[in-house]
Amino acid sequence: MNETPLIEARAITKSFPGTLALDKVDFQLMPGEIHALVGENGAGKSTLMLVMAGVYQPDSGELLVSGQPVKIRDPQEAQVLGISTVFQDLALAPMMSVAENVFTNSQPVNKVGFVRFHDMYKATAEALKDFDVKINPQTPLYLYNVAVQQIVEIARAIQRNAKILIFDEPTSAIGERETERLFNCLQQLREQGLGIIYVSHKLDEVFAISDRVTVLKDGKLVGTVKTSETNKDAIVHMMVGRELNRLYPQRDGGRREPVLEVKNLSGHRYSDVHLTVHSGEILCLFGLTGSGRTELAQGIFGNEPISGGEILVENKPVQIRHPSDAMELGMAYIPEDRKRDGLFLEKTLRENIVVTCLRALSGLVFINPARQEAKARESITTLQIRASSIEQRVTSLSGGNQQKVMFAKWLARNPKLLIADEPTRGIDVGAKAEVHTLLRQLANQGAAVLLISSELPEIMGMNDRTAVMREGRVVGILDHIEATQERIAAFALGTYEDEKLPRVEDRL
Ligand SMILES: Nc1ncnc2c1ncn2[C@@H]1O[C@H](COP(=O)(O)OP(=O)(O)OP(=O)(O)O)[C@@H](O)[C@H]1O
Ligand SMILES: [Mg+2]
Structure with a gap:
């Protein structure tokens, strides 16, 4: 040329x-x-x-x-x-x-x-x-x-x-x-x-x-x-600079008790949603842009008011009016938009990671700086967060590293239920595999994971079950073996009809 x-x-x-x-x-x-x-x-x-x-x-x-x-x-x-x-x-x-x-x-x-x-x-x-x-x-x-x-x-x-x-x-x-x-x-x-x-x-x-x-x-x-x-x-x-193992982590398939149940839940852009997420399980939630997935997550976590229906945590009806109620119940939420909801950009890496688990780490009253620092360092290592020090302000981290900080912040809390909305977006190939492994570990340790994803390969690799949303409703719930890419896409587009699959209502 x-x-x-x-x-x-x-x-x-x-x-x-x-x-x-x-x-x-x-x-x-x-x-x-x-x-x-x-x-x-x-x-x-x-x-x-x-x-x-x-x-x-x-x-x-x-x-x-x-x-x-x-x-x-x-x-x-x-x-x-x-x-x-x-x-x-x-x-x-x-x-x-x-x-x-x-x-x-x-x-x-x-x-x-x-x-x-x-x-x-x-x-x-x-x-x-x-x-x-x-x-x-x-x-x-x-x-x-x-x-x-x-x-x-x-x-x-x-x-x-x-x-x-x-x-x-x-x-x-x-x-x-x-x-x-x-x-x-x-x-x-x-x-x-x-x-x-x-x-x-x-x-x-x-x-x-x-x-x-x-x-x-x-x-x-x-x-x-x-x-x-x-x-x-x-x-x-x-x-x-090396070969990467790009296999998804092994599922252990041990689904136990319901942690989160929503019944007839309605709110902004979704209605009549029924869903159950069990401990030990990763439930993937798929849907096209605008299908209401993020809005549903926002509603469950108390970021947006719900207009009807019921939420149960460990079989008990609960009222979640604010994210603090959800956190009190052991929920964690990694939002889709890290700028808007997730991080304190002007604060340091250490402050961001530690902020959601202050109470757990501080022994009620005192904030123990040594433990704070240890926790922050641990997260930086497991997630390979690239920063000059734990005192670097989050705003000056690269985009993908900010995403990892958000992940670290919620994992540090050991949640009972984790709702993760596109957690690997903007993350490089190596770190993506790390995040997948961490999600699977969390489930294996007994947490319930609701993973919202737009990437079908990610869903194929991670799901124990998959729920598909379309126009604000859950239109299909598929077991791991039923969840083929074609089926999921067809449910999302509204073109799927199969008499042999049980109806949504029959498999909550
Ligand atoms: N304003 C800044 N102050 C200090 N360090 C910065 C600043 N902007 C970027 N950096 C550092 O420069 C390096 C390169 O960052 P850059 O944002 O270019 O990465 P990137 O390749 O775009 O990554 P990503 O895939 O995560 O978006 C990182 O280590 C980052 O922490
Ligand atoms: Mg970048």
Whole structure:
């Protein structure tokens, strides 16, 4: 290729206190190319993207856009150069409407400078049309779940007519259908000659969409290869530097007493839900985006009020009005959106991990710093959290490492019931296997686990039973051997009919 790269990084170095995040990294993006960027949590992917987006200044090295050396001092300059970024952590304004978010800084105005809302709403509806989700451009964004927010962020980048599009884990929160739409969209943009950088932990996606793959490890470039000339095992090897055992942990199948029962439970976006989770069991909950899975979890844990029905914990009816009630009953909840519900970003790793088990560790009154520290260190080791010290603030950890901190925080509490909403999202291949093992251990020790997942392979590997939700209802409950990918998908889409399977009501 003797074309000029759209953007090129030469020997970019960037350090943070205690961390060399990028060490002389070279990178090139060609016109009409989808270039995947992969690596373990903390490898430096987001940092490289943020340097190209003008958010961070490199310590040394050079950036060239269309062959010209440039300094990108801030995100506005990046935008002027045609670089648009969909960040890993959403950068949206939650109180503003969907349309205002799509058109940030570029709202259509009339002659005297007033925003032409009608045009903006129409254009927004147009931009979102391809994603086939029901989104009202006038609704404030915070009323939608992460999936929708992510789609809005993508629509905004496309709306800006960028030449270089950077996606940092764009599908971490969206379902399969939206991912497929996004891919169609990316392929069109590629044909128009745009360059796309695609950061992802989902290697299936990397192989489905990219032309080349660049691998980073510990801030260093491992290599760049053509996607058609490599395979997943080779990429994983480049990422982690060793062979990985990617088998799911062994099930022991010992399901015991009911820990959580919900009967006729109704609330925002779900109704008449019946479910039982037993000790020793991992019950997987599958459903398409918008099927009500997260809302149901929020209702059970007391984050959102329920409007009817009953919750029983160990056979006793309970009232859960607030998450503290749920925690009192031995429940733990790893939410889908770590920014919004899960972590105290300005606090340190130690404070975050210890906060949910303060009472257990402090011997009622005193907080024992030594024990706090021991607990935090233990979690860092088991989950391989990459941090410069346990006093590092969570906001400066890489995205995947923040997710691990959240997991650590709840595991430290030894819950009776764990509700985990997409716990492996954004986590690298090695750590993912760790999380799976920990979930299975927790169940083997007698806890009940409700695992919400959008990844069918994860469900196949982890489920003792699988419940499928559609349009706010549980439409199917399958035993491990019945739970084939086809069946689960058919239940989720509403296309499944099989007289031989017992009805949902008969197998609670
Ligand atoms: N603002 C910051 N202050 C201190 N350290 C930081 C800061 N931003 C990133 N780091 C550190 O730099 C390293 C690289 O982080 P980066 O976010 O680029 O990783 P990543 O490859 O995107 O990981 P992930 O897959 O988890 O998103 C990490 O060790 C992280 O803790
Ligand atoms: Mg990242």
